[in-house]
Amino acid sequence: VKSFLTKHNLEYRMIEYGGYDENDFRDLARQARFCFLLNGTESQGIAVQEMMSLGVPLFVWDLRTWEDQGSEWSVPATSVPYWDDRCGERFYDIDDMQETFDNFYDRIESYKPQNFVKDTLSYECSVKTLLEILNAD
Numbered sequence: 001v002k003s004f005l006t007k008h009n010l011e012y013r014m015i016e017y018g019g020y021d022e023n024d025f026r027d028l029a030r031q032a033r034f035c036f037l038l039n040g041t042e043s044q045g046i047a048v049q050e051m052m053s054l055g056v057p058l059f060v061w062d063l064r065t066w067e068d069q070g071s072e073w074s075v076p077a078t079s080v081p082y083w084d085d086r087c088g089e090r091f092y093d094i095d096d097m098q099e100t101f102d103n104f105y106d107r108i109e110s111y112k113p114q115n116f117v118k119d120t121l122s123y124e125c126s127v128k129t130l131l132e133i134l135n136a137d
Contacts (some may be wrong), residue, residue: 001036001038001061002014004097004101007024008101010127011016012036012103013028017029017038017039017044025047026050026054029051029054029056030054032056033057033108034056034057034058034059034104034105034108035054035056035057035058035059036059036061037058037059037060037061037079037080038061039079039115040063040066040068040079040133042112045079045080045082048079048080048082049082049117049121051112051113052082052087052113052114052116052117053117053121054114055112055113055114056113057084057088057108057111057113058080058087058088058089058090058113059089059090059100059104060079060086060088060089060090060091061079061090061091061092061097062078062079062090062091062092063077063078063079063092064076064077064078064092067070078132082116082120082121083105083116084120085118086106086111086113086115086116087110087113087116088111088113089103089104091100095129101104
């Protein structure tokens with residue numbers, strides 16, 4: 001990933017899970033034109049949601065399975081459990097990285113991850129969903 005970004009003359013900063021201050025994370029995300037997300041599978045993706053809420057488009061090297069306990073326990077999974085096309089682009093195979101990135105970078109201004117968060121993950125949406133569950137017969 002570092003070589004890829006350097007090859008494209010893109011300045012980057014790395015943040016590693018568990019190794020950053022929350023305020024520094026937010027400040028860096030606010031400055032970012034996009035985020036190249038390289039992580040494992042997620043069940044919540046709180047930091048990812050935070051980036052999206054700040055309007056940062058994501059370029060995601062995604063995974064299809066969770067195999068942390070060995071291949072016999074393999075289950076379908078993803079790096080971005082809350083996602084749609086407004087958030088950015090994702091790819092699964094290194095052979096698809098360049099073409100997917102070209103498409104992503106050409107359209108970077110068109111992504112609206114903040115709208116995705118507002119429309120699907122906001123308190124308003126969560127309360128509405130909870131009320132629908134509670135009112136269901």
